[in-house]
Amino acid sequence: DIVVTQSPLSLSVTPGEPAAISCRSSQSLLYGNGYNYVDWYLQKPGQSPHLLIYLGSTRASGVPDRFSGSGSGTDFTLKISRVEAEDIGVYYCMQHLQPPRSFGQGTRLEIK
């Protein structure tokens, strides 16, 4: 099974400052079609998770452009260019290259 590891597990950021979360996979997530089979999700307090980024770098509908996904193979990064108060919650990466799908442990973002 593919193991996905996130770092850091927690992050405290001043509003307006950037933030970055790393996601590493035990196997390459690059499929033969050139896409990386990794997504990013955010679960805000008291809410269901929602999709931020899919296939490594494509923003989901309605996601602000301050969120971006990058990386290839086994190393991926979610970046927030300027953190806002509404960005608090737990961020997860998830691989869907092969079942069972697997999430990272989650990264909790708080605002300073």
Place this chain on the structure above:
Amino acid sequence: ELNLLESGGGLVQPGGSLRLSCAASGFTFNIYYMSWVRLAPGKGLEWVAHISQDGSEKNYYVDSVKGRFTISRDNAENSLFLQLNSLRAEDSAVYYCVRDRRVGIWNGLDVWGRGTTVTVSS
């Protein structure tokens, strides 16, 4: 409006069973794979199972539930199910119904229900 509404959660004793249901609306249910994802207290998200758009392909499960949980669907009723048997304390979690991919198209797990809570305790 896209909507997934879970039901069927509750308190059950270890070794017991529950059947979770998910009613889908606002989209063409029978062209989407569907998944269940859970969030246990103090833990992170865990993908549990998924089923193909018509149930004809192999269903997949996380190792910890294989042989105990069964995913199924009724496209005529736009419904997804998860049968939970031989429940353990570690199965206690909020269970989310999630819209998955279409054949040949991945747009992420893009629609999530509000979840239904399963508590396994004596």
